[in-house]
Amino acid sequence: MNMPNHQIYINFITNHLEHAQHAICINQSFCGECHACTKWVDQMHPDWCCFHADKMVGVEDINYLIHKSHFYPKFANHKLISIICPHGITEAAQNKLLKVLEESLQTQWDIYIDESIQQLILPTLYSRLKVVHQSEKELNTSESELQQWQSFILQKQPTPPNEDINQLAHALSHLIVKGLGDTSKLIAMMDRVIKIKRHHSFNLKLRATSAIQLIMEL
Numbered sequence: 001m002n003m004p005n006h007q008i009y010i011n012f013i014t015n016h017l018e019h020a021q022h023a024i025c026i027n028q029s030f031c032g033e034c035h036a037c038t039k040w041v042d043q044m045h046p047d048w049c050c051f052h053a054d055k056m057v058g059v060e061d062i063n064y065l066i067h068k069s070h071f072y073p074k075f076a077n078h079k080l081i082s083i084i085c086p087h088g089i090t091e092a093a094q095n096k097l098l099k100v101l102e103e104s105l106q107t108q109w110d111i112y113i114d115e116s117i118q119q120l121i122l123p124t125l126y127s128r129l130k131v132v133h134q135s136e137k138e139l140n141t142s143e144s145e146l147q148q149w150q151s152f153i154l155q156k157q158p159t160p161p162n163e164d165i166n167q168l169a170h171a172l173s174h175l176i177v178k179g180l181g182d183t184s185k186l187i188a189m190m191d192r193v194i195k196i197k198r199h200h201s202f203n204l205k206l207r208a209t210s211a212i213q214l215i216m217e218l
């Protein structure tokens with residue numbers, strides 16, 4: 001069995017479901033076919049515990065999750081605990097977590113924070129985790145890039161910029177919200193974006209225009 005690879009994700013809170021689907025999959029790809037993948041129902045999985053904190057994560061929260069981690073995985077290679085903590089983690093809870101990570105052989109711990117609180121995470125905790133960081137710049141498409149995408153979507157010109165699929169999704173949602181263009185076509189495109197994101201690596205960068213062409217049905 002592979003050792004679990006604990007991770008801290010910075011600015012990926014909205015991606016935690018996709019990450020979980022990949023981590024739970026025996027083939028690490030959300031193949032939809034392995035015996036772990038087939039157990040997803042309504043975005044829930046018997047081997048996944050997703051903890052959304054609405055305040056700072058404290059020691060009692062970590063204790064609750066440790067208890068959850070004591071049950072053996074049923075279908076996946078290891079259990080997965082995702083802690084979504086936009087408000088941070090107390091220092092005491094981080095120290096508790098440190099000990100857990102050292103001893104955790106059958107559970108993978110994934111922690112999600114926003115860039116705004118990354119300074120509050122102890123260096124010792126970072127050292128135990130694989131850090132996956134997405135900068136604010138990558139997160140937010142600039143206004144001019146957005147316009148470029150919008151004119152591409154509405155007029156199918158100029159040549160498709162070879163950008164991240166998230167920017168296309170961002171532009172599509174803008175157009176849908178503003179009621180620009182043919183809404184049902186835009187929603188169909190958005191649907192294809194979501195499908196492509198689900199079935200490819202969540203880090204999918206468009207290497208060629210093939211994925212965009214697929215989405216736009218060019």
Ligand SMILES: [Zn+2]
Binds near residue numbers: 025
């Ligand atoms: Zn699978």
